[in-house]
Amino acid sequence: MEASNTRTQTMDSHQAMWMYQKMSEIRYFEDTVHETFSKGVLPGFVHLYAGEEAVAVGVCAHLNDKDSITSTHRGHGHCIAKGCDLNGMMAEIYGKETGLCNGKGGSMHIADISKGMLGANGIVGGGFPLATGAGLTAKLQNTGGVAVCFFGDGANNHGTFHEGINMAAIWNLPVVFVAENNGYAEATPFSYASSCENIADRAASYGIPGEIVDGKDAMAVYEAAARAIKRARNGEGPSLIECKTYRNYGHFEGDAQKYKGSEEREEHLKDKDAILQFRQYMLEHNLSNEEGLNKLDEQVKASIQAAVEFAESSDYPDAGSLITDVYVDYTNTGRES
Amino acid sequence: MGRTISFSEAINEALAETMRRDKNVILMGEDVAGGAAVDHLQDEEAWGGVMGVTQGLVQEFGRDRILDTPIAEAGYVGAAVSAAATGMRPVAELMFNDFIGSCLDEVMNQGAKLRYMFGGKAKVPLTIRTMHGAGFRAAAQHSQSLYGMFTAIPGLKTVVPSTPAEAKGLLIAAIEDDDLVVFFEDKTLYNMKGEVPEGYYTTDLGKADIKREGSDVTIVAIGKQVHTALEAAEQLAAKGVQAEIVDPRSLSPLDEDTILASVDKTNHLIVVDEATPRCNVATDIAAMVADKGFDSLDAPIKRITAPHSPVPFSPVLEDLYLPSADTIVRTAMELTGEDTAMTT
Ligand SMILES: Cc1ncc(C[n+]2csc(CCOP(=O)(O)OP(=O)(O)O)c2C)c(N)n1
Ligand SMILES: [Mg+2]
Numbered sequence: 001m002e003a004s005n006t007r008t009q010t011m012d013s014h015q016a017m018w019m020y021q022k023m024s025e026i027r028y029f030e031d032t033v034h035e036t037f038s039k040g041v042l043p044g045f046v047h048l049y050a051g052e053e054a055v056a057v058g059v060c061a062h063l064n065d066k067d068s069i070t071s072t073h074r075g076h077g078h079c080i081a082k083g084c085d086l087n088g089m090m091a092e093i094y095g096k097e098t099g100l101c102n103g104k105g106g107s108m109h110i111a112d113i114s115k116g117m118l119g120a121n122g123i124v125g126g127g128f129p130l131a132t133g134a135g136l137t138a139k140l141q142n143t144g145g146v147a148v149c150f151f152g153d154g155a156n157n158h159g160t161f162h163e164g165i166n167m168a169a170i171w172n173l174p175v176v177f178v179a180e181n182n183g184y185a186e187a188t189p190f191s192y193a194s195s196c197e198n199i200a201d202r203a204a205s206y207g208i209p210g211e212i213v214d215g216k217d218a219m220a221v222y223e224a225a226a227r228a229i230k231r232a233r234n235g236e237g238p239s240l241i242e243c244k245t246y247r248n249y250g251h252f253e254g255d256a257q258k259y260k261g262s263e264e265r266e267e268h269l270k271d272k273d274a275i276l277q278f279r280q281y282m283l284e285h286n287l288s289n290e291e292g293l294n295k296l297d298e299q300v301k302a303s304i305q306a307a308v309e310f311a312e313s314s315d316y317p318d319a320g321s322l323i324t325d326v327y328v329d330y331t332n333t334g335r336e337s
Numbered sequence: 338m339g340r341t342i343s344f345s346e347a348i349n350e351a352l353a354e355t356m357r358r359d360k361n362v363i364l365m366g367e368d369v370a371g372g373a374a375v376d377h378l379q380d381e382e383a384w385g386g387v388m389g390v391t392q393g394l395v396q397e398f399g400r401d402r403i404l405d406t407p408i409a410e411a412g413y414v415g416a417a418v419s420a421a422a423t424g425m426r427p428v429a430e431l432m433f434n435d436f437i438g439s440c441l442d443e444v445m446n447q448g449a450k451l452r453y454m455f456g457g458k459a460k461v462p463l464t465i466r467t468m469h470g471a472g473f474r475a476a477a478q479h480s481q482s483l484y485g486m487f488t489a490i491p492g493l494k495t496v497v498p499s500t501p502a503e504a505k506g507l508l509i510a511a512i513e514d515d516d517l518v519v520f521f522e523d524k525t526l527y528n529m530k531g532e533v534p535e536g537y538y539t540t541d542l543g544k545a546d547i548k549r550e551g552s553d554v555t556i557v558a559i560g561k562q563v564h565t566a567l568e569a570a571e572q573l574a575a576k577g578v579q580a581e582i583v584d585p586r587s588l589s590p591l592d593e594d595t596i597l598a599s600v601d602k603t604n605h606l607i608v609v610d611e612a613t614p615r616c617n618v619a620t621d622i623a624a625m626v627a628d629k630g631f632d633s634l635d636a637p638i639k640r641i642t643a644p645h646s647p648v649p650f651s652p653v654l655e656d657l658y659l660p661s662a663d664t665i666v667r668t669a670m671e672l673t674g675e676d677t678a679m680t681t
Contacts, residue, residue, distance in 0.1 A: 043652050044474035095474075095651035106476040106650030122478030123436065124408045157407035158439070185408055187371035187384045193407040258382040259372035316653040326646045 011219065016287040017296065019061055019218060023053040023275050024297055025086065026077045028304040033076070033093060036308070037253045043095055046107045049077030051248035054274035055180050056081035058221025059148055062229045066145040068116040068134035070127035075120025078150055079110050082117040090307035096314035103317045104325065125155045128164025135173035146174040146232040154185020156199045165238065169206040174232035176225070179242040180215065186251045187259045200242035208238050215243025218278040340535060345390045345527040347501035351508035352391065352428065354537045356398050359426060362512060365404040365413050366430030370395035373405040387432055388527055410439035414465065418448040421463035428512060431467040434483045434521065448517045449492035464511045470523035470561055471611060471648045471659055480648035482560070484521050485617040488588045493517040494542060495588040499563035501531035503586060506540025514542060523561045545592035547599070551579035554605040554669045557596055557622055558582060562609040562660055569665035578675050588618050596622065597630045604635040605672050609660050614642040639668050
């Protein structure tokens with residue numbers, strides 16, 4: 001299979017600006033979390049999405065709040081692309097009460113069900129059956145919605161990959177499985193851990209389309225996603241898109257990344273950078289100009305700064321919330337409070 | 338003074354010692370070496386596990402014996418069960434005990450049951466090393482203490498060490514043991530230092546250790562909670578209450594005799610277990626003592642555990658989640674009737 005580069009979708013300036021803004025939000029958000037984490041301010045583990053922006057954004061550009069996504073431990077980018085509130089996200093990473101999960105979930109569990117964001121996930125491979133289930137709801141309730149499962153190259157070797165995709169296929173569910181093949185699962189190369197050359201090759205065994213795209217090229221992702229999502233919405237069943245991408249940072253913060261080659265690191269941080277490439281595309285196609293994009297970058301930076309201030313000035317949750325939300329609470333009304 | 342090393346170095350030594358003695362001992366898991374098939378990577382630059390616990394082993398034993406696996410817990414844990422049943426003596430690393438959801442069948446229905454189902458004609462000399470414990474800000478899916486779930490399963494043994502020296506001796510014993518042993522490592526103890534003997538030695542499974550002697554109240558504590566209990570014991574001593582701290586070290590088999598003898602001496606029992614309270618090991622030990630040591634007791638048995646909730650992410654909530662020395666002190670004072678001014 002070849003990476004497809006046929007341009008089938010047209011992009012208007014409004015859509016392009018949205019995509020650029022979301023990619024830029026992800027990049028500044030992650031760079032900021034990286035810096036803050038290195039100062040020892042943030043608790044826990046964080047896994048950063050910088051470098052992979054084109055995937056989440058190119059796919060989510062086609063989704064609305066009725067559509068669901070499942071995510072991974074590297075979930076900040078999916079959240080932003082799916083429209084989660086930046087303040088609520090940052091506050092969650094800080095463990096504050098104003099976080100999207102009231103500080104109970106943290107970076108690895110950020111979710112916003114109202115936006116169709118079914119949660120970052122601490123369990124590799126957790127997303128496959130969850131996306132299949134969301135697809136089942138969409139089909140049975142006839143919502144017109146689709147479910148997208150973002151997953152890593154490491155996750156493609158987990159048993160849930162097979163179980164989730166096979167069921168989506170036999171029930172013809174509106175699900176799109178989006179592989180983010182960044183070459184590594186922690187410190188283990190994809191080529192070592194997988195018996196196939198491409199994740200997309202595996203789609204054939206489920207009788208569903210499998211397409212490979214350059215995951216650093218937002219337009220290529222956008223177009224492949226358009227086809228797969230259209231297919232799902234039309235009741236033609238699931239498909240798989242494999243995006244070849246790269247993570248700019250380590251697996252988690254503190255990873256020395258010795259397993260990465262220095263050349264590949266260099267080229268991904270520079271020439272192959274997803275945002276620079278998309279910026280170039282926009283300029284070449286008169287979708288914006290330098291001034292417009294610079295201004296947008298400044299606005300994005302300010303919004304991330306504001307999110308940090310929001311998180312820092314928010315309170316920690318109160319002690320009482322330790323034991324709430326374990327079950328639905330019917331105590332007052334007889335219905336969920 | 339003997340040599341002092343960390344809990345994680347002690348575990349590393351236990352693996353190295355057993356691997357030197359027996360070529361059938363292999364280690365399998367995700368990134369236990371790290372960087373498999375990366376040409377430019379020097380072995381000494383390899384991760385050696387997500388927390389660096391197995392660093393250096395690949396240099397000595399090579400990649401055939403320190404085997405990086407795909408993220409396929411059902412696959413490699415199941416393979417380890419069968420490799421064990423067919424002549425190897427594997428150690429499988431389940432990175433976090435929370436991931437047992439991905440391979441419970443392999444442990445519960447295959448590994449733990451083969452011997453019994455086959456009329457005693459099979460053995461499964463497999464050790465599963467796994468991280469547990471809250472306090473690392475790792476949130477709900479990376480912080481649980483699930484040893485109780487495993488202890489409920491006949492056919493496997495469970496070990497929860499609390500000090501570096503015991504971690505080494507118990508792990509060697511677990512690997513040498515011909516049954517499936519699940520070995521729990523508290524991620525917040527890895528940097529803890531302690532005196533650890535050099536070379537090869539074993540610490541018996543099924544034998545509790547009295548970490549502090551006392552006459553007024555027995556505190557049975559598991560894993561890291563041994564240290565919380567020791568801290569509480571210091572405070573209690575200042576108030577004139579002498580606590581005896583019993584560390585069961587292995588939960589299955591459980592050294593009932595040591596626990597019962599201690600309760601017989603102190604007439605009071607508190608069990609500290611950071612796992613959630615329903616059907617946990619604290620409850621199991623309390624029931625055992627109520628059943629077999631009722632006449633020794635002067636007061637009800639008290640259990641100090643986490644609340645019946647998942648582990649919260651926010652540091653302020655997570656700190657409240659874990660048992661504290663204060664709670665232990667308060668409970669012991671109430672129990673022994675030493676604290677008349679006590680209000681709860
Ligand atoms: C079931 C399970 N096994 C192992 C892990 C530990 N773990 C977390 S992320 C990760 C690597 C995932 O790699 P990949 O799917 O390629 O995603 P990436 O990190 O590259 O985005 C591993 C092994 C886990 N969280 N869950
Ligand atoms: Mg990966």
